[in-house]
Amino acid sequence: xxxxxxxxxxxxxxxxxxxxxxxxxxxxxxxxxxxxxxxxxxxxxxxxxxxxxxxxxxxxxxxxxxxxxxxxxxxxxxxxxxxxxxxxxxxxxxxxxxxxxxxxxxxxxxxxxxxxxxxxxxxxxxxxxxxxxxxxxxxxxxxxxxxxxxxxxxxxxxxxxxxxxxxxxxxxxxxxxxxxxxxxxxxxxxxxxxxxxxxxxxxxxxxxxxxxxxxxxxxxxxxxxxxxxxxxxxxxxxxxxxxxxxxxxxxxxxxxxxxxxxxxxxxxxxxxxxxxxxxxxxxxxxxxxxxxxxxxx
Numbered sequence: 001x002x003x004x005x006x007x008x009x010x011x012x013x014x015x016x017x018x019x020x021x022x023x024x025x026x027x028x029x030x031x032x033x034x035x036x037x038x039x040x041x042x043x044x045x046x047x048x049x050x051x052x053x054x055x056x057x058x059x060x061x062x063x064x065x066x067x068x069x070x071x072x073x074x075x076x077x078x079x080x081x082x083x084x085x086x087x088x089x090x091x092x093x094x095x096x097x098x099x100x101x102x103x104x105x106x107x108x109x110x111x112x113x114x115x116x117x118x119x120x121x122x123x124x125x126x127x128x129x130x131x132x133x134x135x136x137x138x139x140x141x142x143x144x145x146x147x148x149x150x151x152x153x154x155x156x157x158x159x160x161x162x163x164x165x166x167x168x169x170x171x172x173x174x175x176x177x178x179x180x181x182x183x184x185x186x187x188x189x190x191x192x193x194x195x196x197x198x199x200x201x202x203x204x205x206x207x208x209x210x211x212x213x214x215x216x217x218x219x220x221x222x223x224x225x226x227x228x229x230x231x232x233x234x235x236x237x238x239x240x241x242x243x244x245x246x247x248x249x250x251x252x253x254x255x256x257x258x259x260x261x262x263x264x265x266x267x268x269x270x271x272x273x274x275x276x277x278x279x280x281x282x283x284x285x286x287x288x289x290x291x292x293x294x295x296x297x
Contacts, residue, residue, distance in 0.1 A: 002027070003149070004057030006050055006073055006080070007094070008035035010229050011120065012063035014127040015093070015153045020044060022152035027056045050074070054083030054090075059146065063093045063120075066237050067100040074104055086112035089142065093134075095119050095174065095238050098164035098245065105138075105163040114142045115163060119170035120154065123217075124229040131155045135173075137165035168245065175242035175256060178235055180214045182259045185280050188219060189287040198291075199223060221277055222284075225295040232279055233272030236263045 001024060005016040008030040020026050020042050028036045029047040036046050047053030050073045054060050060080050064070050070092055074080045080090055090113055092101055098117075105115035116138030126132040132154035136143050143159045150157045160169045187210070191201045202219045205211055221228060239260040246253035266279045275294075284291045 001025070001149070002056060002058045004028070004047065004053035004060035004080075005063070006030070006047075006053055006060065007063035007069075008032075008039065009063065009065075010124050011093075011127045013039070014124065015061075015063060015120075015132075016044065017042065018127075018130045018153050019149075022148075024149070024152070027053050029053045049078045049083075050076070050080045051078040051083035054080045054088075055085070057084070057088065059089040059091060059149065060084065061091045061093055061118075065234065066094065067097040067241075070094055070096050071100055071104070075107065081108065081111060081113065084111075084113055087114075089114035089116065089146070091116045091118050091146065092167075093118055093120050095170050095234075095241070096167050097241055098167040098171075099248075101137075101167055102164045114139065116142055116146070117164060117166035118150065119166050121170065121173055122154070127153070134158065135160050135166040135169040137161060137167065137169075138163045171238070171242040171245055174238040175246075177214050178239050178259055178263070179255050180212055181218065181235075181276075181280070182262055184215050184218055185283045189284050189289050192284070192289040193287055218277060218280060222280060223292060225292040226277075227275040227294070228277050230276050231273050232263060232276050233267050235276050235279070236260060236267055236272070239263060 003019055003024045004027045006029045008016060008028060016028055016039055026044040027047045028039050028044045029050060030036055040046055062070060062073055064073060090108060101117045108115040116136060118134050118136045120132045120134050122132040130153055133156040134150050134154040136159050160166050188198055188201060192198050239256055243253050243256040243260060266282060281291055
């Protein structure tokens with residue numbers, strides 16, 4: 001199977017590398033030419049445009065920042081749909097708006113393409129290790145057809161239903177995660193300001209009802225001076241998309257806008273490209289709590 005992969009950032013690059021390890025014939029593209037060079041050295045072919053990638057591929061995957069980028073890469077004159085052959089497939093791995101993907105799927109179906117959404121969870125470490133969780137939306141037959149492909153980049157693949165369902169699931173996941181993130185910021189600062197060492201707090205909360213995967217992950221990295229390797233402005237984008245979805249579904253959304261505002265104020269200082277964990281470091285420092293200096297540059 002010939003696979004195309006577009007978007008070679010922190011998540012896309014290691015996923016593409018795992019597809020090469022699984023012996024797929026891979027054509028890659030990114031707006032930054034240099035991002036493809038390590039993959040080319042490992043056996044991938046460089047595609048000069050999304051259209052060029054699609055023309056060489058049975059299935060094209062995208063891992064992009066958000067709806068605007070996905071729509072442009074797929075639907076522009078030199079986009080994926082301009083090069084894809086009838087009967088071939090397009091799979092979006094990005095954190096995207098369900099309505100954007102559904103629009104793309106309708107256009108794709110009219111041209112004889114198979115379209116799935118398969119957003120991922122597990123961070124850079126999961127992408128590198130091939131241990132991502134993948135939420136898949138689309139036709140069940142297409143899901144089954146591409147199971148081996150998904151298994152090359154993840155170890156927990158869940159079929160969520162019709163096209164767009166994967167993106168709904170990812171937005172729900174990230175909505176809960178980032179509300180948890182805000183609670184961890186305030187709660188850990190509260191305990192530390194009261195004189196309890198963050199490590200002692202973490203150790204006991206791990207065995208209590210306040211425990212969560214994200215608490216463990218963020219505080220471990222914070223105390224080690226490390227990063228989560230995802231930009232702050234992506235957190236704003238994810239929460240915003242989830243809030244929009246909640247409003248479209250006419251459910252009361254109260255916590256989401258508060259968290260979006262907290263993250264947005266950080267990014268509005270010109271810090272949107274900084275690591276998401278810098279939001280927590282900044283909050284701790286503004287609270288008068290000492291945290292280890294960041295090791296990464």
